[in-house]
Amino acid sequence: MKTRLPAALAAAVLTFGLWSVAPRAHEGHDHGDEAKSAPAANAPRGTSSTDTLELVAVARNGTVSVFVDRVGTNEPVTDAAVTAETPEGTTEVAVAPDGSYRLDAHWSEKPGEYDVLFTVKTGGTSDVFPVTLNVPDLPAPEASGGASAWATGLAVAHDFRQHLGQADPLPMIIGGVGFLLGVAVTLLIRGRRLVPALGILVLAAALLFGPPAFAHEGHDHGGEGSQKGAGTPMATMGAQDLAQRMPDGSVFVPKPTQRILTVRTIVTASDVLARTTELPGRIIADPNGSGVVQSSVGGRLSPPPSNAFPRLGTRVKKGEVLATVTPPVQAVDVSDMRQRQGELDQQITIMERRVERFRKLAPGGSVSQVQLDDAQAELKGLMDRRAALDGVRQQPEALVAPVSGVVAEANAVAGQMANPGAMVFHIVDPARLWIEALSFDALASTQDATARLADGRMLTLKYMGAGLADRSQAVPMHFAVQNAPAELRTGQFVTVLAATDTQQKGLALPRVSVVRGSNGQNIVYEHTQPERFEPREVQVEPLDAARVLVVSGVGPGKRIVTQGAELLNQVR
Numbered sequence: 001m002k003t004r005l006p007a008a009l010a011a012a013v014l015t016f017g018l019w020s021v022a023p024r025a026h027e028g029h030d031h032g033d034e035a036k037s038a039p040a041a042n043a044p045r046g047t048s049s050t051d052t053l054e055l056v057a058v059a060r061n062g063t064v065s066v067f068v069d070r071v072g073t074n075e076p077v078t079d080a081a082v083t084a085e086t087p088e089g090t091t092e093v094a095v096a097p098d099g100s101y102r103l104d105a106h107w108s109e110k111p112g113e114y115d116v117l118f119t120v121k122t123g124g125t126s127d128v129f130p131v132t133l134n135v136p137d138l139p140a141p142e143a144s145g146g147a148s149a150w151a152t153g154l155a156v157a158h159d160f161r162q163h164l165g166q167a168d169p170l171p172m173i174i175g176g177v178g179f180l181l182g183v184a185v186t187l188l189i190r191g192r193r194l195v196p197a198l199g200i201l202v203l204a205a206a207l208l209f210g211p212p213a214f215a216h217e218g219h220d221h222g223g224e225g226s227q228k229g230a231g232t233p234m235a236t237m238g239a240q241d242l243a244q245r246m247p248d249g250s251v252f253v254p255k256p257t258q259r260i261l262t263v264r265t266i267v268t269a270s271d272v273l274a275r276t277t278e279l280p281g282r283i284i285a286d287p288n289g290s291g292v293v294q295s296s297v298g299g300r301l302s303p304p305p306s307n308a309f310p311r312l313g314t315r316v317k318k319g320e321v322l323a324t325v326t327p328p329v330q331a332v333d334v335s336d337m338r339q340r341q342g343e344l345d346q347q348i349t350i351m352e353r354r355v356e357r358f359r360k361l362a363p364g365g366s367v368s369q370v371q372l373d374d375a376q377a378e379l380k381g382l383m384d385r386r387a388a389l390d391g392v393r394q395q396p397e398a399l400v401a402p403v404s405g406v407v408a409e410a411n412a413v414a415g416q417m418a419n420p421g422a423m424v425f426h427i428v429d430p431a432r433l434w435i436e437a438l439s440f441d442a443l444a445s446t447q448d449a450t451a452r453l454a455d456g457r458m459l460t461l462k463y464m465g466a467g468l469a470d471r472s473q474a475v476p477m478h479f480a481v482q483n484a485p486a487e488l489r490t491g492q493f494v495t496v497l498a499a500t501d502t503q504q505k506g507l508a509l510p511r512v513s514v515v516r517g518s519n520g521q522n523i524v525y526e527h528t529q530p531e532r533f534e535p536r537e538v539q540v541e542p543l544d545a546a547r548v549l550v551v552s553g554v555g556p557g558k559r560i561v562t563q564g565a566e567l568l569n570q571v572r
Helices: 004-024 033-037 149-164 169-190 194-209 255-261 331-361 369-394 565-569
Strands: 045-049 053-060 063-070 081-086 089-095 101-104 112-122 125-135 264-267 270-285 290-294 299-302 321-326 397-400 405-410 423-428 433-439 449-452 458-466 475-482 493-510 522-529 532-537 539-542 547-552 559-563
Touching: 053 112, 053 125, 063 081, 063 112, 063 255, 081 101, 270 475, 270 539, 270 547, 290 397, 290 405, 321 423, 331 369, 433 458, 433 493, 449 475, 475 493, 493 539, 493 559, 522 565, 559 565
Parallel strands: none
Antiparallel strands: 045 053, 045 125, 053 063, 063 101, 081 089, 081 112, 089 101, 112 125, 264 559, 270 433, 270 493, 290 423, 299 321, 321 397, 405 423, 433 475, 449 458, 449 493, 458 475, 493 547, 522 532, 522 559, 539 547
16 A cells, blocks of 8 residues: 555646646647737838828838838839938938838837828828837746746646646547556556656656746747737837738738839729620731742742752842742653744744845835835844743743742752742741631621730730631631731731620729639739738639739729739738
8 A cells, every 4th residue: 555655646647747738738739819810020010191102111120111102003102202200300211222211210129109200202292191100018038947836837727727628639648648657657666666666757747847948839828928919010129021921811011022022003993894705816927918939830949049048037028039940841842842943043044134135125215114124023023032932941930039028938949849839938027917816706896806825925906807708607807916026926826805795894904913812713912001912802704815804803992913913822
């Protein structure tokens, strides 16, 4: 019986202690509900705004940083004259290299509530911004030697009371471990092994009642160091502002971070817009700005006088010789041509003698001048026919460029036989390109359209006309590309967004404003406060290559992020 009492006491101590410590042994435990709604450590700050400008003042290390931005677009105002009425009097606020404004404020290093009145002059107007800066007390330093026994006992009792009624299996498991340790101590004491038993008791006591440093990371009992309230972020004076996502899903982004991410907004406005439809299309050459080089008679290809065929991408001018074609002559044709040449030579000889005789007889009046002129004209015609017959045998056909442009296709090889009508070169003017799209709906033919490339770039199109013949139950439509980029090529596939006759009321937003949420829904970010952005689920439809039509989810008069939304969506 002598050994049962110490063993029972040891088991009880271990079980109670482990049960008490269990709530603060697991990672991520927190007793302070009020700390969940506040962002991580950020410097004290105050905000104020008017209809056109908003101002954010941040106090850190004896300096107040002032950020002035436009309400509608969130663009920084860097050329304003700012003065401040502080507890130490009125002073000018200097312009910083990053576009913000700096104010030396040693009074902000002391805890307290300070009212500062900023006056901003820009663009011939002056606005007043009252700001209140709340500088909190710094948390008291922790004791280095650990808590007293009484304080530790109160904490253990508090934890025990907090978790006694919770259906958490972890305390039950640890209680069982404590019971097993008690059994082990009992066996050691029964075997008169007092040294190991005392070692287990000492180790357990050290783990149970040691300094708070053994507590897990992130443990918080809601003491004086915890933040309260979901208002403006407040924390230690030397902390660095951090962008973070709040528990309600909104994103807190400090003004310096907004300027690094180049966050821009737009004020939504409702309007009646034409519904658009997406059409498949491809780039084609303008029929009036392109041409095909073909051989009319066929023959053997030869390089032009420059001794080199034009390469792909070579710019050529209208009328420039690109190649020559020497027509082949068959043996039968050669015999016929030689016979015809002999007949012409014979007739030319006869006519030359006749003309010579008429010239001698003309002065005496035996031959009239008319007869002489007729004989000379007939002689000239025979000589021309003879020269043309020689040209057929010897002179090749020159293939010239019908328009000025760039060689888009080339099928020329020295010595190659070119068939009549076969394309040798295709010339395209890259500044004059069209898009052919297939429409399955009735479109507003008088309105222009836009096109979107695979990489997201936008093309402005001008409506040129539509066909009446169906192509697989689709009507072909032609659009001219305005200011076509140099890298655009014929044959590229694009998506054409053309307006229909249906009108719909909604909000027009840039496509980059709409991002995908974690649940796969389309969302936009509304700029609700100078440093806070809230996600809004929206329903959108295509409007053109650069904009979408917001049907529901956001009303008019809201500040929606148009640049940097994808970066805000990645903040965690």
